[in-house]
Amino acid sequence: MSMKTLIPIGPYHPLQEEPELFKLYCDGEIVTDIQWVTGYNHRGIEKLSESKTYEQVFFLVERICGICSTSHPFAFANAVEEIAGIEVTDRAKYIRSIIGELERIHSHLLWVGLAGHFLGYNTVFMWAWKYREPVLDLFEMISGNRNSYAMFKVGGVRRDIENYKIVAIRKVLDDLRKKTDLLTGAVMDDPVIHARTKGVGILTRQDVIDYAAVGPTARASGLEIDVRKDDPYAAYPLVNWKVITSKTGDVFAKAEVRLLEMYESISIIEQCLSHLEKEKEGDITVKVTEIPEGTGNGRAEAPRGEVFHFVVSDGTNSPARHKIRAPSYVNIATFKKSCIGQTIADATITLAGVDPCYCCTERMAVAYDAGSGKQIMNGRELIENSMALTKKLKSAHKERP
Amino acid sequence: MEKDPIIEKLKEEFNTSILEVTVKNQKRITVSIKPDSLPGIAGYLYKNAGFRFIIASALHTKKGFEIHYHFSRDNEGLVLNIHVILDKKDPQIESLSNMFNASNWIEREMHELFGINFLNHPNQDKLISEGNWAEGVYPYRKEFKTPEEER
Numbered sequence: 202m203s204m205k206t207l208i209p210i211g212p213y214h215p216l217q218e219e220p221e222l223f224k225l226y227c228d229g230e231i232v233t234d235i236q237w238v239t240g241y242n243h244r245g246i247e248k249l250s251e252s253k254t255y256e257q258v259f260f261l262v263e264r265i266c267g268i269c270s271t272s273h274p275f276a277f278a279n280a281v282e283e284i285a286g287i288e289v290t291d292r293a294k295y296i297r298s299i300i301g302e303l304e305r306i307h308s309h310l311l312w313v314g315l316a317g318h319f320l321g322y323n324t325v326f327m328w329a330w331k332y333r334e335p336v337l338d339l340f341e342m343i344s345g346n347r348n349s350y351a352m353f354k355v356g357g358v359r360r361d362i363e364n365y366k367i368v369a370i371r372k373v374l375d376d377l378r379k380k381t382d383l384l385t386g387a388v389m390d391d392p393v394i395h396a397r398t399k400g401v402g403i404l405t406r407q408d409v410i411d412y413a414a415v416g417p418t419a420r421a422s423g424l425e426i427d428v429r430k431d432d433p434y435a436a437y438p439l440v441n442w443k444v445i446t447s448k449t450g451d452v453f454a455k456a457e458v459r460l461l462e463m464y465e466s467i468s469i470i471e472q473c474l475s476h477l478e479k480e481k482e483g484d485i486t487v488k489v490t491e492i493p494e495g496t497g498n499g500r501a502e503a504p505r506g507e508v509f510h511f512v513v514s515d516g517t518n519s520p521a522r523h524k525i526r527a528p529s530y531v532n533i534a535t536f537k538k539s540c541i542g543q544t545i546a547d548a549t550i551t552l553a554g555v556d557p558c559y560c561c562t563e564r565m566a567v568a569y570d571a572g573s574g575k576q577i578m579n580g581r582e583l584i585e586n587s588m589a590l591t592k593k594l595k596s597a598h599k600e601r602p
Numbered sequence: 603m604e605k606d607p608i609i610e611k612l613k614e615e616f617n618t619s620i621l622e623v624t625v626k627n628q629k630r631i632t633v634s635i636k637p638d639s640l641p642g643i644a645g646y647l648y649k650n651a652g653f654r655f656i657i658a659s660a661l662h663t664k665k666g667f668e669i670h671y672h673f674s675r676d677n678e679g680l681v682l683n684i685h686v687i688l689d690k691k692d693p694q695i696e697s698l699s700n701m702f703n704a705s706n707w708i709e710r711e712m713h714e715l716f717g718i719n720f721l722n723h724p725n726q727d728k729l730i731s732e733g734n735w736a737e738g739v740y741p742y743r744k745e746f747k748t749p750e751e752e753r
Binding site: 239243245247248283410411412413426428431432433496498500507509511513521522524526530531534537 | 626629630632654655656657659660661670672674676677678679681683702703704706707708729730731741742
């Protein structure tokens with residue numbers, strides 16, 4: 202006897218990067234359809250941007266996302282510099298890449314922690330967030346802020362990374378590499394994590410092309426797309442690194458891509474630091490006199506994928522039109538493919554697999570009986586449902602001879 | 603600047619539909635086309651030429667409504683902007699969502715914010731202001747005024 206159930210996940214929490222409501226339609230345990238409602242916190246940033254000067258827009262777009270707060274200024278700087286034909290100094294390029302990669306590390310660590318929590322591995326959550334802290338401390342040392350660093354401007358960066366700070370950064374990176382080894386080992390070798398994430402929420406290569414998904418979501422399905430490599434900007438063409446891909450397209454592949462990308466990020470930062478040591482301190486900006494008429498297509502690879510900014514300039518000191526596309530805008534739509542046919546317990550981790558930063562599902566998700574409208578399961582129980590499955594698998598694994 | 607193969611190809615296939623080609627550099631090309639040829643050209647880029655749809659940007663200008671469809675060929679880092687100008691009074695254009703899902707949300711968004719009608723779109727419901735915005739009021743049009751501004 203099956204019961205049709207509607208499970209809403211979302212919509213609203215101040216910690217959520219993009220508030221949205223997911224309605225999971227379930228037949229018994231199996232998700233049969235998914236719909237979403239967005240726009241609960243539409244801030245009209247594209248429109249606001251038209252009323253700000255180019256300098257001010259940086260602070261505005263930095264506040265689009267609280268976690269990857271530097272990726273939007275990065276793409277916007279690329280767009281405006283394309284319009285004005287500005288080439289920034291090498292030192293500024295290295296600093297930009299260092300900030301971008303430090304951000305990727307802390308964003309991926311945050312994701313690993315949350316994914317661990319959803320699976321019932323709270324130790325992973327504690328570890329990952331503990332290892333994330335020193336990275337945020339580095340940001341505080343470099344920029345004065347743990348988040349929203351205000352490092353970018355047209356023609357360069359606002360603050361230098363002086364040589365004496367490089368020693369401290371290297372030390373944190375050395376520690377981090379060991380911690381990442383530990384974390385990667387714990388996640389990749391755990392048979393229960395394999396059981397919970399392998400073959401779950403699969404996106405095929407064709408799905409990814411159809412939905413134009415980007416970032417780790419696309420790379421986990423075997424598409425080698427990364428703006429840092431394809432359309433090189435900042436210091437990425439000046440250092441050695443490789444694009445990480447995986448083939449299977451399930452949640453495990455997404456975790457694998459993110460964990461291995463952290464090693465690449467550490468390596469990029471270390472190379473950039475070596476270059477910084479050779480350069481003259483303080484040479485971080487070029488003079489910008491005017492932004493001429495024209496259009497600019499700015500791209501940057503955020504932790505979640507390609508950020509795209511389209512800026513139209515009419516020759517005044519503020520953009521005539523500023524279109525912004527964040528990576529989750531295309532990645533979230535893939536749930537239509539990845540969630541259907543999954544159990545509710547697996548849907549939780551599938552939704553998290555794309556890293557849409559909904560940190561607070563437990564506060565928001567409530568399951569209703571679709572017929573009577575009676576609540577049958579709240580958010581905490583949903584996550585407990587997912588954790589219970591892990592627990593069951595764990596004990597089953599132990600019992601195996 | 604040497605001639606770009608993709609532009610040659612487009613000119614060969616859709617000669618009468620192409621109005622203007624602007625090559626900024628090898629990685630940034632804008633092609634202005636007639637609106638009714640959009641499905642053909644977008645289909646060619648997506649199916650035959652290996653392009654990925656990034657997003658579309660609508661603009662409200664003196665010429666009317668303009669849309670830039672941004673396509674990317676990732677292995678070259680090329681961003682190809684397909685530019686159309688739509689009628690001021692009754693802006694409408696064929697939807698691309700039946701070809702690829704990636705344009706579904708952005709077309710809904712442009713319909714909602716600019717009032718551009720996408721023909722044969724599977725679902726043009728409001729995307730970002732469901733249930734709390736007046737019908738027929740388009741906030742990203744230039745003539746739009748907030749209640750404070752109108753006072």
